[in-house]
Amino acid sequence: MLRALRQNGALSRGEITARVGLSRTTVSEITGELLARGAIKVVATDAVERVGSGRPAERLALDPGSGQYMGIDFGHRRVNVVVADAAHDVIASGTARYDESAQWPERLESGLALIGRLSADTGVHYGALQAIGIGVPGWGDRSPADGVAELFAERFHAAVIVDNNVRFAGLAEALHAQSETVRDLIYLRLSDGVGGGLVVGGQLVRGSQGYAGELGHVTVVADGAQCRCGKRGCVETVASVPAILARCRELGAPVDGVADLRAQVEIAHPAVEQALREAGTAVGKVLGAAAMTLNPSEIVLAGEVVTLAPPLLQQARATITYELSWLTDAVPVIRPALMSDDGGALGAVAALFHESPLLDGYEANLTTDGGRRWP
Numbered sequence: 001m002l003r004a005l006r007q008n009g010a011l012s013r014g015e016i017t018a019r020v021g022l023s024r025t026t027v028s029e030i031t032g033e034l035l036a037r038g039a040i041k042v043v044a045t046d047a048v049e050r051v052g053s054g055r056p057a058e059r060l061a062l063d064p065g066s067g068q069y070m071g072i073d074f075g076h077r078r079v080n081v082v083v084a085d086a087a088h089d090v091i092a093s094g095t096a097r098y099d100e101s102a103q104w105p106e107r108l109e110s111g112l113a114l115i116g117r118l119s120a121d122t123g124v125h126y127g128a129l130q131a132i133g134i135g136v137p138g139w140g141d142r143s144p145a146d147g148v149a150e151l152f153a154e155r156f157h158a159a160v161i162v163d164n165n166v167r168f169a170g171l172a173e174a175l176h177a178q179s180e181t182v183r184d185l186i187y188l189r190l191s192d193g194v195g196g197g198l199v200v201g202g203q204l205v206r207g208s209q210g211y212a213g214e215l216g217h218v219t220v221v222a223d224g225a226q227c228r229c230g231k232r233g234c235v236e237t238v239a240s241v242p243a244i245l246a247r248c249r250e251l252g253a254p255v256d257g258v259a260d261l262r263a264q265v266e267i268a269h270p271a272v273e274q275a276l277r278e279a280g281t282a283v284g285k286v287l288g289a290a291a292m293t294l295n296p297s298e299i300v301l302a303g304e305v306v307t308l309a310p311p312l313l314q315q316a317r318a319t320i321t322y323e324l325s326w327l328t329d330a331v332p333v334i335r336p337a338l339m340s341d342d343g344g345a346l347g348a349v350a351a352l353f354h355e356s357p358l359l360d361g362y363e364a365n366l367t368t369d370g371g372r373r374w375p
């Protein structure tokens with residue numbers, strides 16, 4: 001019904017009935033619900049075209065200002081928000097920054113202020129929100145974002161799902177891939193930490209406890225550097241942005257932040273090249289093993305460092321290709337992320353469109369987890 005309204009603009013109930021092949025009673029019930037929740041509105045009557053007597057029929061249309069789905073991604077330094085209408089089109093989006101040291105109350109306040117600002121700036125309203133998808137760092141019980149779901153559910157009277165923001169970003173990559181819908185994809189993001197997400201057989205995979213895709217803590221260096229997870233030598237200790245920067249300095253390159261890194265990549269500083277090759281090799285080995293496990297059609301590497309320091313992706317690609325060299329037709333497309341920083345918020349919204357074939361069964365998984373809710 002919503003698709004018919006999107007394609008045709010305003011329609012009367014009779015015209016909707018003719019297009020969607022449902023009974024008049026059913027159409028009347030559904031339009032009643034859609035009107036009540038503000039997804040559609042009465043825009044006119046067909047009185048002008050009408051011949052003969054009888055009450056003019058109302059014409060119904062999507063309400064262009066009615067936010068129906070909201071995706072929020074709380075990162076370490078910023079929050080992104082996207083709002084989609086009933087037809088799943090994004091009608092508002094924005095970003096607010098906070099300091100890395102900001103605690104959760106401050107981050108939430110910042111997110112809520114952004115949501116308010118988006119409404120003021122674009123005229124989008126949230127009175128009819130159906131569902132909110134919230135991406136947070138961390139997984140399941142280990143997420144620092146306790147109580148976030150309750151807060152948003154109460155504030156907006158909408159269903160809320162909370163999941164890892166990197167996983168949501170992986171879903172967004174699968175949905176926005178240039179090829180047809182990608183059914184098998186491994187996503188790895190290199191930033192302050194290293195996190196991943198898996199789309200397997202057309203489904204976003206959470207695993208039995210919600211930790212699927214946690215590739216950042218696979219051990220790649222025996223007795224390597226201490227990782228924040230408590231182990232030593234994880235991928236994260238070699239390929240996270242802080243780890244890469246530290247390794248550059250150790251090898252003698254003057255690199256304080258990613259801007260310096262970019263400058264040194266441009267002049268091909270050998271120490272920086274080496275650090276990037278080491279990171280790319282570590283990432284490539286783990287992704288090569290994951291590719292042997294899952295046989296994906298695409299591997300996506302995300303994170304600012306991937307775009308500004310090409311030797312890293314080159315090396316990862318070379319290592320993955322080597323790992324799979326005995327199965328040359330198994331080498332997947334290995335590419336940088338298409339989504340910029342708002343991938344997590346877009347993925348969170350996508351996760352709400354449960355009719356997406358990529359999410360078959362995903363909703364069922366969510367309802368089994370006490371930390372997530374669908375009414």
Ligand SMILES: [Zn+2]
Pocket residue numbers: 216217218227228229230231234236
């Ligand atoms: Zn670790």
